[in-house]
Amino acid sequence: MAQKEQQNFQVIQELEIEMMADMYNRMTATCHKKCIPPVYGDSEIAKGEAVCIDRCVAKFLDIHERIGKKLGQLSMQDESLLKK
Amino acid sequence: MSVPLPAGATELQNVDGEQIKTFKDFLISYNKLTEMCFLDCVTDFTSRNIKHTEDKCSLNCMEKFLKVNQRISQRFQEFQMLANENVLASQK
Numbered sequence: 001m002a003q004k005e006q007q008n009f010q011v012i013q014e015l016e017i018e019m020m021a022d023m024y025n026r027m028t029a030t031c032h033k034k035c036i037p038p039v040y041g042d043s044e045i046a047k048g049e050a051v052c053i054d055r056c057v058a059k060f061l062d063i064h065e066r067i068g069k070k071l072g073q074l075s076m077q078d079e080s081l082l083k084k
Numbered sequence: 085m086s087v088p089l090p091a092g093a094t095e096l097q098n099v100d101g102e103q104i105k106t107f108k109d110f111l112i113s114y115n116k117l118t119e120m121c122f123l124d125c126v127t128d129f130t131s132r133n134i135k136h137t138e139d140k141c142s143l144n145c146m147e148k149f150l151k152v153n154q155r156i157s158q159r160f161q162e163f164q165m166l167a168n169e170n171v172l173a174s175q176k
Contacts, residue, residue, distance in 0.1 A: 043147035
C-alpha cells in the first residue's frame with residue numbers, strides 16, 4: 001500500500017515537471033513571437049526587445065498563477081456542489 | 085541529413101534516459117529554430133541559390149533566438165527563486 005502511494009507520488013511529480021516544461025516552452029515561443037519582430041538585420045537583442053521579454057516572462061508567469069488559483073477555486077466549488 | 089551532435093552525445097553506447105531526453109529536446113528546438121528562421125528569412129523562390137541576405141538573416145535569427153532563450157531562462161530562474169523564498173517564508 002505504501003509502495004503504491006509512493007509510486008503515485010512519483011507519477012504525479014513527473015507529470016508536474018513535464019507540465020512545467022511544457023509551460024516554459026509555450027512561454028518561450030509566445031514571448032519570442034510577441035517581442036522579437038521577424039527582421040534579423042542584427043543578432044543582438046535590442047534594448048526595447050529586452051525590456052519586452054522581461055515583462056513578457058513576468059506577466060506570463062503572473063497570469064499562469066492567477067489562472068491556476070481561479071481554476072483551483074472553481075474545481076473546489078464544483079466538488080462541493082457535487083457532494084450536496 | 086546529418087545532424088550536428090552536441091558535446092557528449094557522440095558516445096551512444098552507454099546513454100541513459102536523461103541523456104536521450106536532452107538530445108531529443110535539442111533536436112526539437114533545432115527543428116523549430118530552422119522552421120522559424122526559414123519562414124522569417126526566406127521569402128524569395130525565384131532562385132535556387134541562397135542569397136547573401138537570406139544567409140545572414142538566418143544566422144542572425146539563430147543567434148538572437150539563443151540569446152532570447154538565455155534571457156528568458158534567467159528571468160524564469162529568478163522568478164522561481166522568489167517563489168521558493170515566498171513559500172519558505174510562509175511556512176515559518
